[in-house]
Amino acid sequence: DIDAAKAQARAEELNIAKWYPSIQEMLAHEECDLVDVVTADHLHFEPVMECLEAGKHVISEKPLSLYIDEAEQMVAKAEEKGVHLAIDYNRRFAPGYVQARKWFDAGAIGQTYYLDMKLSQGGPASTWKGEYYLLYELETHAIDLLRWFGGEIVAVCAQMAKPRQHEAREGEDACYTSMAISFRYETEVVATLLASWDSDFIHPIEHLEICGSDGEIVVNNVLSRATLMKRDNQVVEEYRPSIFRAEQLAFDGTFALRMAALVDDLLTDRPPAPTGRDGLQALRITEAIVESWKEKREITVKLD
Template sequence: MGKIRIGVIGCGSIAKHRHLPEYAANNEVEIVALCDKVEERAAELAKEYGARSYKDYEELLKSDDIDAVSVCTPNYLHAPISIAALAAGKHVLCEKPMAISEEEAQQMITAAENNNRKLMIAHNQRFVPSHVRAREIIESGEAGKIYSFRTSFGHGGPEGWSADGKDSWFFKKEQAFIGAMGDLGVHKTDLLRYLLGEEFTEVAALVETSAKKGSTVDDSAVCVLKTESGIIGTLAASWSYVAKEDNSTIIYGEKAILRLEEDPAYSLIVQYQTGETVKYELGGIQTNESGGQSNSLVVDHFIDSIRQDTEPAISGAEGLKSLRVVLAALKSNETKKFAEI
């Protein structure tokens, strides 16, 4: 097999800072085409990467010299573009949240199956070294029975990060569908499912728009979650953490407490019931603050799954399970009752 030939659809910040540099750094990849409805944006990046540029994704998908695409568009376009790409015989790496409804997500999964193509959702938190190590500790039984958790993901908002700043699609309900809970919360529902090795069964949520004037989506959400075995905890997602990003998780077990990405020096601290504390320096998590992004490993995993013909770790089915928690949280906020997942 020669190099995997890549097209990137949507040339905003996530493509510019994550997908394109990571594809460029992978020796098995050739970036051949870029697409954005803002023509100059695609053209400028295409020049940098020696690729063709398109304004219309349907034109890009007609090309026979593209094996796979990244879908880095506003949320409401994730499903239609992914489905079209899969139908055109391309493998798809899609940004999160994978879709804006369960029906759309299911259609994406079906399209991948029907066309025998890979569909991966870009949940990068599963590849963070501290998260991988924490899962091993939990899985091995070293922390004993897990009782509860708390996790939060917040920063000052996408205007400091998005290509369009304050005018970004992130703030427009018709394009984003969901705000901080979809941008950040879905990362954490995926991470917790991965760490705990269990599915969530119930959620109660409060979802508010308090920090971003003129926004039609949520910017602060707090959820109470319960897993099938009865592990309970809280998840906060917010665009109102103005001074510093918070991307931390604490797992409370029978024999140990695991503190993930809480301490600036140690990405994982395990405090044992015996009084012993183990501090791990495993390299940090990617943040939207640190201009230079470290490799998230998402692209490398996607390319490996194509080359080795294996199921990606975060398949469409996995992406849907993480999305369901977010959809249930929205339902809970509307009904003011617990929602079953």
């Protein structure tokens, strides 16, 4: 922390042996292999670049950046230095999505036809940080999941609304708190996303349905369950996390699962998915969604 007193107090509170007032000092005194950058969204670029330049593996909080040019520089720097840049899309490691991916990779639903997702939860006005904050703060997770299961997204079209604009703080733009977004993929696949901060945490906040030629996979509420339904004989297979695995029943546990997977990837020299390039592509899609709403038309997404 740049506030040395605050850094020291926090370190003592959490029983952390060492603390530093700057990235530079930490890199000069620590033989670290991996750095986790959890600064505010608009402050990822400098610490990520400094750590990559020093030859350290890095995991960044999402979004990778608020600006595409910064994200492109981060990805390029990691490749230049021969180190790994990962991003904390922790929902990929939630038990329901892990099981869904196993079914998907096993070909349980055949050829993918469409994806339908909802990610909607409470978003008090006190947390708003700009008109499109919902997209960058929360829905970047949904975008990542839609890419993970559906492949590359090539075009988007968006509708947005501000039903709670009266709650905006004086002098600040109200946030678009409800969005309906359609996606078109490289293949003959389409997807929809209902994104909102206008519900609450009591209502089921998250739902993903993947429909294929042989059946469907449905994930409800991240942690609660995943269901596989077959077309021909309607055999249903349902997965529920064990009640004896506390880390599987609390959303915070997905961060530990994500970090464990990252460390295992690094120790076995596997690219630590999701990568910085995944973060870059999610940001390109996010920017295209904003452009679509502003221009009231479908927008093509840049691909590498």
